[in-house]
Amino acid sequence: MPDGGAQAWYEAVCGVATCRGRSVVGVAHGPNSMCGMTYVIAQPCVDLKDKACIDECPVDCIYEGERSLYIHPDECVDCGACEPVCPVEAIYYEDDVPEEWAEYYKANVEFFDDLGSPGGAAKMGLIAKDHPLIKALPPQSHDE
Numbered sequence: 001m002p003d004g005g006a007q008a009w010y011e012a013v014c015g016v017a018t019c020r021g022r023s024v025v026g027v028a029h030g031p032n033s034m035c036g037m038t039y040v041i042a043q044p045c046v047d048l049k050d051k052a053c054i055d056e057c058p059v060d061c062i063y064e065g066e067r068s069l070y071i072h073p074d075e076c077v078d079c080g081a082c083e084p085v086c087p088v089e090a091i092y093y094e095d096d097v098p099e100e101w102a103e104y105y106k107a108n109v110e111f112f113d114d115l116g117s118p119g120g121a122a123k124m125g126l127i128a129k130d131h132p133l134i135k136a137l138p139p140q141s142h143d144e
């Protein structure tokens, strides 16, 4: 991540000094995207938490819950770097989340309802909770 965190990244990639990611929904900027979009972590991550995605994220916006990781919808700059490195294909562009996991968009968003925008996952470490959708799941096996 560049010095200055997510805000510096927004400005560097977008050239839009006022860019705040999701807060400018509908304004097209950034290398690949509308900054109002985001990536989502779905069910394959649950009880696996490979964490390869964390190393790729330029803005440190992938947060760790007890059973899954969650992408912060406002901090994600939609760079796409995390998606191909997940060994179980748990990460999807918001519009491409498979129907069976559609609710994971909400889970990623609502996970942050009481956390706000911490501005970096590393300093938060393991957050001792999960979204109710994930919490209610039976243990997931990953023996493939």
Ligand code: F3S
Residues within 6 Å of the ligand: 041, 044, 045, 046, 048, 049, 050, 051, 052, 053, 054, 069, 085, 086, 087, 088, 089, 090, 091
């Ligand atoms: Fe989970 Fe895949 Fe990241 S398993 S922690 S989304 S690399």
Ligand code: F3S
Residues within 6 Å of the ligand: 039, 056, 057, 058, 059, 061, 062, 071, 075, 076, 077, 078, 079, 080, 081, 082, 083
């Ligand atoms: Fe977002 Fe993944 Fe990039 S979480 S900022 S698309 S590495």
